[in-house]
Amino acid sequence: MISRREFLQASVAASALYGASGVGNWARLAAQQALTQDQLLQFDTFGNVSLIHITDIHAQLKPIWFREPEINIGVADAKGRPPHVTGADFLKMFNLKPGSPEAYALTYEDFVALGKTYGRMGGMDRVATVVKAIRADRPEAIILDGGDTWQGSITSLLTKGQDMVNVMNQLGVEAMTSHWEWTYGTERVKEIVDGLPFPFLGQNIFDKEWDEPAFDPYTWFERGGVKIAVIGQAFPYMPIANPGWMFPEYSFGIRDERMQEMVDEVRADGADLVVVLSHNGFDVDHKMAGKVKGIDVILTGHTHDAIPEPVLVGETILIASGSHGKFVSRIDLDVRDGKMMGFRHKLIPIFSDVITPDPDMAALIETERAPFKDQLEEVIGKTESLLYRRGNVNGSWDDLICDAMLAERDAEIVMSPGVRWGASVMPGEDITREDIHNVTSMTYPACYRTEMTGEYLKTVLEDVADNLFNPDPYYQQGGDMVRVGGMGFAIDVSKPMGSRISDMTFLKTNEPIDPARTYTVAGWASVNEGTEGPPIWDLVEAYFRKQGNISLDPNTSVKVTGA
Amino acid sequence: MILSRREALVLALGTVAAAAIPLPALASVDEAIAAFTGGAEIGTGPGVTLTAPEIAENGNTVPIAVDAPGASAILILATGNPTPAVATFKFGELAGSQMASTRIRLSKTQEVVAIAKLADGSFVRASSEVKVTIGGCGG
Numbered sequence: 068m069i070s071r072r073e074f075l076q077a078s079v080a081a082s083a084l085y086g087a088s089g090v091g092n093w094a095r096l097a098a099q100q101a102l103t104q105d106q107l108l109q110f111d112t113f114g115n116v117s118l119i120h121i122t123d124i125h126a127q128l129k130p131i132w133f134r135e136p137e138i139n140i141g142v143a144d145a146k147g148r149p150p151h152v153t154g155a156d157f158l159k160m161f162n163l164k165p166g167s168p169e170a171y172a173l174t175y176e177d178f179v180a181l182g183k184t185y186g187r188m189g190g191m192d193r194v195a196t197v198v199k200a201i202r203a204d205r206p207e208a209i210i211l212d213g214g215d216t217w218q219g220s221i222t223s224l225l226t227k228g229q230d231m232v233n234v235m236n237q238l239g240v241e242a243m244t245s246h247w248e249w250t251y252g253t254e255r256v257k258e259i260v261d262g263l264p265f266p267f268l269g270q271n272i273f274d275k276e277w278d279e280p281a282f283d284p285y286t287w288f289e290r291g292g293v294k295i296a297v298i299g300q301a302f303p304y305m306p307i308a309n310p311g312w313m314f315p316e317y318s319f320g321i322r323d324e325r326m327q328e329m330v331d332e333v334r335a336d337g338a339d340l341v342v343v344l345s346h347n348g349f350d351v352d353h354k355m356a357g358k359v360k361g362i363d364v365i366l367t368g369h370t371h372d373a374i375p376e377p378v379l380v381g382e383t384i385l386i387a388s389g390s391h392g393k394f395v396s397r398i399d400l401d402v403r404d405g406k407m408m409g410f411r412h413k414l415i416p417i418f419s420d421v422i423t424p425d426p427d428m429a430a431l432i433e434t435e436r437a438p439f440k441d442q443l444e445e446v447i448g449k450t451e452s453l454l455y456r457r458g459n460v461n462g463s464w465d466d467l468i469c470d471a472m473l474a475e476r477d478a479e480i481v482m483s484p485g486v487r488w489g490a491s492v493m494p495g496e497d498i499t500r501e502d503i504h505n506v507t508s509m510t511y512p513a514c515y516r517t518e519m520t521g522e523y524l525k526t527v528l529e530d531v532a533d534n535l536f537n538p539d540p541y542y543q544q545g546g547d548m549v550r551v552g553g554m555g556f557a558i559d560v561s562k563p564m565g566s567r568i569s570d571m572t573f574l575k576t577n578e579p580i581d582p583a584r585t586y587t588v589a590g591w592a593s594v595n596e597g598t599e600g601p602p603i604w605d606l607v608e609a610y611f612r613k614q615g616n617i618s619l620d621p622n623t624s625v626k627v628t629g630a
Numbered sequence: 631m632i633l634s635r636r637e638a639l640v641l642a643l644g645t646v647a648a649a650a651i652p653l654p655a656l657a658s659v660d661e662a663i664a665a666f667t668g669g670a671e672i673g674t675g676p677g678v679t680l681t682a683p684e685i686a687e688n689g690n691t692v693p694i695a696v697d698a699p700g701a702s703a704i705l706i707l708a709t710g711n712p713t714p715a716v717a718t719f720k721f722g723e724l725a726g727s728q729m730a731s732t733r734i735r736l737s738k739t740q741e742v743v744a745i746a747k748l749a750d751g752s753f754v755r756a757s758s759e760v761k762v763t764i765g766g767c768g769g
Contacts, residue, residue: 304685320687533763542759
């Protein structure tokens with residue numbers, strides 16, 4: 068008799084084997100000029116339930132460049148564990164070949180050169196093709212959206228998320244959870260949710276005044292003879308990481324004790340399969356999977372990780388489906404007698420030059436973009452350097468934004484938020500207004516100018532560093548380190564809060580930052596109500612117009628140790 | 631008599647307020663604990679559950695809840711506050727349950743402690759680290 072655990076482990080082995088045959092030969096196929104849509108979609112249908120997971124699209128309707136992080140440090144238990152493995156180590160861990168399509172899709176190395184071979188990724192019309200193909204194979208496949216869908220582009224900002232709502236409705240999404248959605252404010256969220264043909268889930272969203280649940284915690288599906296409960300988990304730190312004054316009625320938090328209650332409740336109501344659609348971030352979900360009993364699948368989101376195999380915690384599988392429409396996950400499950408007996412998984416990379424756009428979705432996207440076409444396509448400048456954002460401490464896009472703030476706001480030190488969204492731009496490409504908005508688009512873009520003492524600057528850096536490197540994932544908020552211009556520093560990620568940051572240097576004079584001195588500081592994306600200043604995209608645009616052609620030196624102002 | 635929900639809550643709050651007896655300001659956490667337990671040993675096993683957020687959404691009003699079935703009293707301390715004593719909830723024999731929730735102010739990141747005096751006179755302790763952050767750069 069085989070135990071459930073052995074079954075799962077056998078399935079993991081089978082899944083890995085499957086990966087080796089189905090995913091691992093893209094490189095050979097590409098060499099034969101035979102990387103085809105059929106190969107990308109090839110999947111031996113398994114079990115009786117299929118889930119389709121897409122998350123953190125950040126309003127990217129069209130194919131984009133997206134460079135994965137070079138530095139993604141895990142601390143404590145997460146050290147050396149996916150997703151905290153990058154570059155060559157990642158290739159080795161998953162037995163992928165350098166220079167292969169999967170190396171291009173999943174890692175940062177040779178990004179520019181490989182981009183020329185393999186092209187842009189994503190595009191919701193390609194995603195629609197993939198979803199339709201899966202549904203042709205398994206008509207009852209459930210499509211789940213992990214949130215961070217309505218924000219991140221100029222069109223989503225100008226339509227207050229409506230373009231994405233229309234696209235996701237046409238895609239056939241059946242449940243979603245949320246994060247940046249809330250930055251349109253309570254009223255707009257409610258207006259959209261009232262019109263959604265599917266539930267907007269969040270077991271951890273509470274009415275602040277009454278301290279009681281404010282949104283549906285879960286929803287039911289009956290597919291392939293299986294009773295499936297999908298529980299939603301919104302981003303836990305909404306009012307801390309984003310402006311709480313925009314949605315003052317609600318409180319969030321991890322609330323894993325309620326998650327356990329919900330799992331127990333749906334199990335008692337006959338759920339054969341329990342799926343959590345989460346925006347916790349990968350490490351938070353990893354910890355939650357170990358604490359909350361009875362979850363079969365966690366569809367993770369928020370931290371933008373793309374992991375080619377499920378990660379197993381006890382008997383729970385964690386699926387990480389990347390971001391920006393770059394990947395879609397298909398998870399086939401064998402559910403019998405109220406138990407998940409096995410699974411098969413594929414992280415499908417959306418190579419935009421290989422997958423044919425779905426004509427209906429392509430038409431809808433054009434309709435959504437048409438009113439803004441001139442604004443979107445206006446060329447503002449050009450870059451000689453690769454512009455990207457992801458990485459724990461800096462990215463070239465942020466270096467450029469910091470340079471723009473230093474120049475345009477006459478500041479001594481500048482700070483740019485460590486958000487993880489934002490498409491890349493290849494060297495030699497024109498910069499359009501759309502490109503600038505892809506890394507700045509938000510409802511609180513004001514670039515403030517203020518004064519801070521050296522001591523306060525250290526407090527800020529320590530505070531943000533602890534959000535990223537606290538050894539307990541439940542204290543991590545899932546962003547990257549705040550980006551700093553005009554000041555260098557060293558960070559030892561292994562130290563406790565208050566002693567990670569050292570060697571703060573004022574780059575203008577190369578002198579140590581004086582704790583008692585007051586510095587002129589500019590920054591954007593403040594969570595404080597009433598922040599004043601021009602929108603950040605106007606500053607970046609003005610900077611481009613003056614500079615014309617941007618060329619950046621590698622940023623060496625942050626020294627990282629303790630990893 | 632039909633009570634509206636708000637009226638029922640107001641009544642319930644009244645009961646809790648009557649039961650929450652403010653401690654005299656004590657110099658230290660240890661002294662407050664000693665005053666509550668009379669120096670008795672404190673266990674860490676099950677018996678008392680403290681529910682608090684990992685990161686406070688607003689340090690000025692942090693929701694916490696304590697639950698200790700059968701307890702006669704629960705002491706709550708905010709160990710990092712200038713005045714650590716928050717409240718002692720006392721439960722009479724007719725109390726339907728021994729749980730309470732309130733909102734407390736935390737001056738900085740710190741450990742919140744709950745110590746319950748159980749029915750058999752023994753004491754158990756639960757604690758939770760609550761982070762008070764300046765926030766603003768996540769996403």
